[in-house]
Amino acid sequence: MSETRDPRPRRRRPFRTAVGLLVLIAVIGYFAVQRYSNGGAGAPYCTATATASGSDGTVQRYEMTPEQAANAATIAAVGISKGLPDRAVTIALATAMQESALRNLDHGDRDSLGLFQQRPSQGWGTPEQIRDPVYSAGIFYDHLVDVPGYSRLPLTVAAQKVQRSGFPQAYAKHETDATVLTAAFGEGGTPATLSCSGPAPQPGNPDKVREELARAFGKDALTGSRDGAATGHKGSDRATETEVNLQLKRDGGAGEARRGRAMAHWAVARSQELGIARVSYDRSAWIAGSGRGQWQVKGGNGAKDGDGDPHNSGPDEVRIFIAR
Structure with missing residues (x-):
């Protein structure tokens, strides 16, 4: 006995398309959550x-x-x-x-x-x-x-x-x-x-940071630098950090401003590798694992004590804080 075919057309393509779109949206949502979870401490990206x-x-x-x-x-x-x-x-x-x-x-x-x-x-x-x-x-x-x-x-x-x-x-x-x-x-x-998002880095080595800075920017990058311990910023799970403070030439003009911006962004780009927890330059601060990895700008001259306020830096210095 022959089988009787159903003359009605089967409409599965729209259903499959809808399922595919839902899967795509779910994947996009997953990666968005990974990126922006915990204030920017999700999957690293720049x-x-x-x-x-x-x-x-x-x-x-x-x-x-x-x-x-x-x-x-x-x-x-x-x-x-x-x-x-x-x-x-x-x-x-x-x-x-x-x-x-x-x-x-x-x-x-x-x-x-x-x-x-x-x-x-x-x-x-x-x-x-x-x-x-x-x-x-x-x-x-x-x-x-x-x-x-x-x-x-x-x-x-x-x-x-x-x-x-x-x-x-x-x-x-x-x-x-x-x-x-x-x-x-x-x-x-x-x-x-x-800007770079991602979790707070593992502890780094200040000597390694200084070495890499000198290799990339020349030994002049460390001229007049001041190093020392610093109080961890508010909200940090680390009580102390080590600071590498890079001094720029006062009134150095556009060329020196260019160099300062480059060193600050260099530190952000290499933060995961070198254990850099935060960077401050020209009254702006980048803090690993917070603010969705974005630079935060603060008006004025920042706090007087400097250590606890990551925004406290002027146009004549780049402050790099290494996790301890």
Whole structure:
């Protein structure tokens, strides 16, 4: 006996679509909770934010992992320590975005390694040197400044003259994001910042922080620095922290302000790795594990005692507090 087919069409696709959307919403919600839970102490991530130039005030963002943020901070720091313009930093960041996605790779095409996929066989250095972000960024800049008029060239042309890539046009797609990062790591003319969320870090080593600062920004970064114990900020579960206080040149102008902003954001980007609990600069403070990882601004000069109030810093100092 043959089976009789139901002539009515079955309408399962809308149901499946609805279920798929619900699953997607649930996944998005889960990650949102992970990011913003406990005031920003959820899954670590970093965001560079900059207001686009012009009258519309468009806010541009670039999100990344703490590893990517730390590498971007190093690239920017080395460029600033060499006294190079923002254009050089943007070219370097866009190049590293394309070559490694801002990750310090131990592999690549043929013998390519590191942030810029530099090749030992082509004279870029030893494998150990190339895997050092400070070295690899430094030698990239050294080659870049040898390009006549690099700052006036299209980004793809300038990057290609250094990299000799088989896909030179690929650098162009990263220019906007690289510009946002450049603004966050020190450019003074554009309102910009770098924020990192995540739990409070494990205890760090002040000597390691000082060492890494000197490597990225040069030994002058520690000139006049003052270190010592500090009272943990209100709400902290640690009674004390160790402070590394970086003194900037008074009335140093835009260049010194750029350096101060870069060092402050460098500390935020490397907070998880180096055990940095909070950072203060120019009456603004970033505190690990609170405020959704955002910088908090306070008017006035802050509290007189300084230790308990993380906002108590002026434009002539960067205060870095290491967890103990």
